[in-house]
Amino acid sequence: MAVSTECEKCGHALAGDAPLGLCPNCLLRTAIEAGASQALAPFLPKLRYFGDYELLGEIARGGMGVVYRAKQVSLDRIVAVKMMRPGLLASEAEIRRFYAEAKTAARLQHPNIVAIHEVGEFEGLHYFSMDFVEGPSLDALVRERPLSSMEAARYVQILAEAVQHAHAQGILHRDLKPSNVLVDAAGRPRITDFGLARPLEGDAASTASGTVMGTPAYMPPEQAAGQHDKLSPASDIYSLGAILYELLTGRPPFRGRNQMETVRMALEEKPAPPREVNPEVNREMEAICLRCLEKNPARRYASAGDLAGELERVLRGEPGPRAASGRVRRWRLIAAAGVLVALAVLAMWFAGRPHESRIAEPGVPGVLKQSPAISPQLSPPPAPPPQPHTTAKAAAKKKAPAAPPIASIGFSISPDRGAGYSQTFTLRFTDPKGAADIQTAEVAFSDPGANRNCAVFLDPDNGRVELQFNPSGGPGLRVSGNVGTLGRIENSICAVDLTEAAFKLHGDDLEVKLPVTFKQGFEGVKEVRSSAWDRKGASRVEGHRCEWVVGPPTRP
Amino acid sequence: MLYNIAMPSQLGSGAGRSDFASTQWSMVLAAKGDCASVAMGDLCAAYWRPLYAYVRRSGRSVEDAQDLTQSFFSRVLEKDYLQHVDPSLGKFRAFLLASLKNFMTNEWRRENAAKRGGSARMVSMEDMTRAEDHYSAGLGIAQSPDRVYERNWALALLERTTARLASEFAAAGKQRVFDALKPYLTGDGEARYSQVAAELGISEVTVRVSVHRMRGRFRDLLQQEVADTLADGGDSQAVEEELRYLLTAL
Numbered sequence: 001m002a003v004s005t006e007c008e009k010c011g012h013a014l015a016g017d018a019p020l021g022l023c024p025n026c027l028l029r030t031a032i033e034a035g036a037s038q039a040l041a042p043f044l045p046k047l048r049y050f051g052d053y054e055l056l057g058e059i060a061r062g063g064m065g066v067v068y069r070a071k072q073v074s075l076d077r078i079v080a081v082k083m084m085r086p087g088l089l090a091s092e093a094e095i096r097r098f099y100a101e102a103k104t105a106a107r108l109q110h111p112n113i114v115a116i117h118e119v120g121e122f123e124g125l126h127y128f129s130m131d132f133v134e135g136p137s138l139d140a141l142v143r144e145r146p147l148s149s150m151e152a153a154r155y156v157q158i159l160a161e162a163v164q165h166a167h168a169q170g171i172l173h174r175d176l177k178p179s180n181v182l183v184d185a186a187g188r189p190r191i192t193d194f195g196l197a198r199p200l201e202g203d204a205a206s207t208a209s210g211t212v213m214g215t216p217a218y219m220p221p222e223q224a225a226g227q228h229d230k231l232s233p234a235s236d237i238y239s240l241g242a243i244l245y246e247l248l249t250g251r252p253p254f255r256g257r258n259q260m261e262t263v264r265m266a267l268e269e270k271p272a273p274p275r276e277v278n279p280e281v282n283r284e285m286e287a288i289c290l291r292c293l294e295k296n297p298a299r300r301y302a303s304a305g306d307l308a309g310e311l312e313r314v315l316r317g318e319p320g321p322r323a324a325s326g327r328v329r330r331w332r333l334i335a336a337a338g339v340l341v342a343l344a345v346l347a348m349w350f351a352g353r354p355h356e357s358r359i360a361e362p363g364v365p366g367v368l369k370q371s372p373a374i375s376p377q378l379s380p381p382p383a384p385p386p387q388p389h390t391t392a393k394a395a396a397k398k399k400a401p402a403a404p405p406i407a408s409i410g411f412s413i414s415p416d417r418g419a420g421y422s423q424t425f426t427l428r429f430t431d432p433k434g435a436a437d438i439q440t441a442e443v444a445f446s447d448p449g450a451n452r453n454c455a456v457f458l459d460p461d462n463g464r465v466e467l468q469f470n471p472s473g474g475p476g477l478r479v480s481g482n483v484g485t486l487g488r489i490e491n492s493i494c495a496v497d498l499t500e501a502a503f504k505l506h507g508d509d510l511e512v513k514l515p516v517t518f519k520q521g522f523e524g525v526k527e528v529r530s531s532a533w534d535r536k537g538a539s540r541v542e543g544h545r546c547e548w549v550v551g552p553p554t555r556p
Numbered sequence: 557m558l559y560n561i562a563m564p565s566q567l568g569s570g571a572g573r574s575d576f577a578s579t580q581w582s583m584v585l586a587a588k589g590d591c592a593s594v595a596m597g598d599l600c601a602a603y604w605r606p607l608y609a610y611v612r613r614s615g616r617s618v619e620d621a622q623d624l625t626q627s628f629f630s631r632v633l634e635k636d637y638l639q640h641v642d643p644s645l646g647k648f649r650a651f652l653l654a655s656l657k658n659f660m661t662n663e664w665r666r667e668n669a670a671k672r673g674g675s676a677r678m679v680s681m682e683d684m685t686r687a688e689d690h691y692s693a694g695l696g697i698a699q700s701p702d703r704v705y706e707r708n709w710a711l712a713l714l715e716r717t718t719a720r721l722a723s724e725f726a727a728a729g730k731q732r733v734f735d736a737l738k739p740y741l742t743g744d745g746e747a748r749y750s751q752v753a754a755e756l757g758i759s760e761v762t763v764r765v766s767v768h769r770m771r772g773r774f775r776d777l778l779q780q781e782v783a784d785t786l787a788d789g790g791d792s793q794a795v796e797e798e799l800r801y802l803l804t805a806l
Contacts (some may be wrong), residue, residue: 009743012806016693019715020722025806026742027714031775032799135805140797495699517699 006492013492018087033057033069049073051122053081068551069132072117079117083127095126102128104171111482112162114182114192133190133372142247149282150283150315152247154499155181155189157311158485160240162191164304167233174231176239177218178246185479185487187498216262217252221295224266237304241292248285249277253293259361285316374503398430411530416546420553424515427458429532441532443514445494445548447524454494454518454526460503460510467491494518523548581648581785597633599648599784602716604629606708607656608687609694613701614660622684628659647798648785651711653702706805713802717778724773732756733766740767741774 007014007023014023033056049055053070059080060067070081093503099119106116106128119128138155141147149154160180166173173180173191180193220238222230253271256262271293273283288310294300301307412428429441441460446453457466463483467490481489483501490496496513504511528546557655604625611621631637634657665756694707718741736752749767753760782795782802 007742017690017711019711019718020738020741022718022738022742023709025803026779027718028710028799028803030741030771031778032796032803034771034775120668127750136801140801140804302746 013490046262050081050083050125050127051120054080055081072129078132079129080114080132081127081129083125084370099126105130107169108166108171110162110165112158112188112190113166114190130192131186131190133182135146135185135193136181137179137182137487138183138189138243138247141183142178142250146250146278147247149248149280150284152244153311153315155247156240156244157308157315158189158239159191159243160304160308160311163233163240164308167304168238172231172233173239174223175218175234176236176243177308177346178243186485188482188485216256216259216266217254219263219266220297221267222297224263228295228432233303234300237292237300237307238294238297239287240304241289244285244289244292245271245274248281248289250272251277268489282314288314353419366379394474411532413528413530413546417548418526418553419549419551421550422515423548424513427512427514427530429510429512429530441510441512441530443528443530445516445518445526445550447526454516454522456494456496456514456516458503458512460505460512463503465489465496465498465501465514467494468497493522494521571637576637578743580588582787584648585787586641600629600632600652603648603652603709603712603785605687605690605712607707609654609691609708610683610705611652611660612688612691613704618688621688626659628656631659646787649706649798653705661673703805706802710802710805713778717774720781721770721774734770735772737763737767739779741771 006012009026009027010023010029012023018024019027043368050070052072052074054073056069056071056078058066059069061130067080067082070079071077072079102116102119103257105113105120109115109148114133114549115131117129117131121127161177163173165177170538173192176191179191180191182192183189218226218239219242220231220235223235232300242253244365254262254265254269256265271290274286275283290306292300292307301310410430412430414426414428415423425443427441441458442455443458444453446455455467458464459466465481465483481496481498483498483503485498487495488495488499494516497517500515502513526548528548590771607628608621608625611624612618616624632652632758656804691704694704694711720739722731722734722738725731733756736756749760749763753763756763758766778799779792781797782798783790786794786798788794
C-alpha cells in the first residue's frame with residue numbers, strides 16, 4: 001500500500017520512492033533556482049535586493065524585459081518582477097513603452113489575466129511587479145502532445161472570455177500566443193505579457209507604422225502586413241484561433257523556415273485544416289478554428305465573447321450551426337427558449353410531488369437526518385437541460401424564473417452509500433424559507449472517531465472549491481481552485497477534479513457536482529457530514545449522515 | 557539478437573553504477589550503428605523504470621509488466637530498430653514512451669514473451685521487484701499512465717544524479733560530509749548550519765560554502781544527465797526547459 005506524507009517545505013506529497021528520502025520537488029526546484037541565480041549574475045551582479053524585493057531567480061527574458069521570481073519583503077509574498085535589462089534603457093521610446101505596458105495591464109482585473117501590482121523605478125532600473133504564476137505555459141504543455149478537442153476548447157473558451165473583458169475596456173493584446181498563457185497550479189490559464197498591448201484609442205505614435213511587431217506564427221495578416229491602424233478585436237480573435245490550432249494539432253497554423261517566410265504565409269496562404277494534421281480533431285472545433293483564422297477580419301467571429309459562447313456550446317455537447325454570428329445568436333435564443341420550456345416541465349413535475357419531510361435527529365437540535373426509506377426521493381431531481389459549468393454568481397444572473405420547489409431538507413448527497421476510490425457526488429443545499437442565501441458550505445468525509453477527514457470547502461459566490469492542505473493539522477493553509485477550469489486540487493487524502501466540478505443554482509437552492517478521488521491510505525468507512533453558512537454568518541444546516549466506503553467498488 | 561549491453565545487475569540499477577559513462581541520445585541518433593545500440597542500451601538502463609511504471613499503470617499485472625518490459629528492451633536493442641528512428645522525435649523521453657506505446661498496441665503478445673525476452677532477461681528479477689515496490693510507493697500521487705511515466709522519469713533522473721553526486725563525495729573520502737549536507741540539496745528551510753558545523757568539526761562558513769558548492773555540482777550533474785537525453789544536448793535553453801517541464805511532472 002502506498003504510504004505518503006507531505007514535504008514540510010513545499011507541502012507536496014512525499015512518497016516512499018523519494019530519492020535519498022528527499023522531496024523530489026524541492027530537490028529539482030532548488031537545482032533550477034541555483035542555476036537561475038547564476039544566470040542572473042551577468043546582468044545584475046550586485047542586485048539581490050531591489051527596492052522592496054528580494055530577487056530569487058530568473059523566470060524568463062524577452063526582447064526588452066527580464067522577469068524574476070521575487071519576494072516582496074514588506075508583504076512577505078512571492079511575486080514576479082519584470083524589469084528592463086540594464087543597458088537597454090537608453091531609448092526614451094523604450095521606457096515609454098515599458099510604462100505604457102504596465103499602465104495598460106494594470107487596468108485589467110480578471111481571474112484569467114495576470115494582475116499587475118506596482119510600477120516603479122529603482123536606481124535607474126524600471127520595473128513592475130505582478131502575480132507570480134507557478135506553472136508551465138501552454139506552449140510547454142502542447143509541446144509534449146496536442147490536447148484533446150475538449151481540453152483545447154475549454155482553455156480557449158476561458159481565454160476568449162478574458163480577452164473579451166480586455167476588449168470591453170478598449171485594450172487589445174496584440175501578441176497572444178501559447179507562451180503568453182501560463183497555467184497555474186489550479187489548472188487555470190492566465191494571460192500574461194501585455195508587452196505590445198496598447199489602448200484601442202491610444203497613442204498611435206508609439207508603434208511605427210510598417211514595422212512588424214508581434215510573433216509571426218500567431219499574427220493576423222493585417223498585423224503581418226504592418227497595418228497597425230487596421231488592428232481591431234478581430235486581430236486578437238485570429239491569435240486565439242492560432243492558439244486553438246496549436247493546441248489541437250501541436251503546431252502553429254504557419255511555420256516557415258524563417259520569420260520572413262512565416263510572415264509571407266500568414267499573408268498569402270490558407271492554413272492546413274486541423275483535421276489534416278491531427279485526424280482526431282473534432283469537426284466542429286476545426287470549423288471554429290478556421291473561422292478565427294479567416295484572412296478577412298470581417299469573416300471572423302464578431303467578438304471574443306461570441307467565440308467563447310460558441311466554444312461553450314461545443315463543450316456542452318449541443319449541436320449548432322457553423323454559420324455567421326447572426327445565426328449563432330438566433331440559435332442561442334432558440335436554445336434559451338428550450339431551457340425555459342424544460343424548466344417549466346420540471347416545475348410541473350415537482351408541483352405534483354409531495355415534499356420530503358425534515359426529521360430531526362433525537363437529542364441533537366437542528367441536526368437533520370435523512371430517512372433511509374426516502375433516500376431515492378432525496379436524490380437530486382432529474383438533471384435540468386445541460387448548462388455550462390459556471391460560477392454560481394454568473395448563474396445567479398441567469399436565474400431561472402420558475403424555480404421548482406425542492407425538498408425542504410437542508411442537505412442531500414447522492415449517491416449516499418456505496419464504495420469506491422473515485423466518485424462524483426451531487427450535493428444539494430436547499431434553502432429553508434426565511435433564511436438568507438447560502439454563502440459557504442463544507443462537506444467532510446471522515447472516519448468516525450478518527451482524526452483524519454477529507455474536508456471540501458465550497459465557495460459558490462466565487463466558483464471556488466478548497467481543500468485543507470494538512471487535514472490533520474487543524475485549520476490552516478488551503479489549496480483552492482475554480483470549478484470548470486482544467487486541472488484538479490489535491491492534498492494527501494483526496495483530489496477534486498475541477499474540470500468536472502460545478503455549481504448550479506436551482507432557484508435559491510445550490511447544487512454542487514463534486515468529483516472526488518480518495519487516495520490509498522484513506523480506506524475505510526466514511527461518514528459524510530455537511531454544514532453551510534448563510535449570508536448572516538449563521539450555520540443553518542448541519543448533519544445528514546451517509547456512508548461511503550473508500551476502497552475498491554463493490555458490486556450490488 | 558540481443559546485445560550485451562551491461563551485466564544484468566548493472567542494468568537494473570543504473571543509478572548505482574560507478575562509472576556513469578556519459579552516453580548521449582544525440583550520439584545514438586547520429587550513429588545508428590552497432591555503437592549506437594550499445595549506447596542505446598546504456599540509456600535504457602538508466603530509464604527503464606518509468607517504462608515499467610507506465611505498463612503497470614496501464615492496467616497490466618506484475619507478471620505481464622515484467623515480461624512486457626523485458627520484451628520491449630529486446631526489441632529496442634535489436635540492430636535494425638534504430639534504423640527506423642525518426643530524429644525529429646527529439647527527446648529520448650518522448651521516443652521511449654512512443655516506442656513503448658507502439659510496442660504495446662502492435663507487437664507484444666503475451667504468448668510471444670518467451671521467444672523475445674522471457675528467456676534472456678535484461679533486467680534482473682530482483683530489480684524488477686524493486687521497481688514494483690517503487691511503483692506502488694508512488695501510486696497515491698500520479699494518476700494517468702502518461703503522468704506516472706513522466707513522474708517516474710523525473711524521479712529516475714534525480715535518483716541517478718543524486719547517486720552520481722554521492723559517489724563523487726565517496727570517492728573523495730567525504731561520505732560523512734555528504735550525509736550531513738544532503739538535506740540542504742532541497743533548499744535551506746530550517747537551516748541549522750551551526751549544528752552541522754559542530755557535527756563535522758568545521759566552521760559554519762565552511763558549511764555554507766560547501767552547501768553552495770554541492771548544490772552547484774548537483775545542478776551541473778543534473779544538466780549533464782538531461783542533456784544526454786535530448787537530441788541537442790548542447791542547447792542549454794532546451795536543457796533548462798526540460799528541467800522545468802519535469803518539475804511540473806512531479
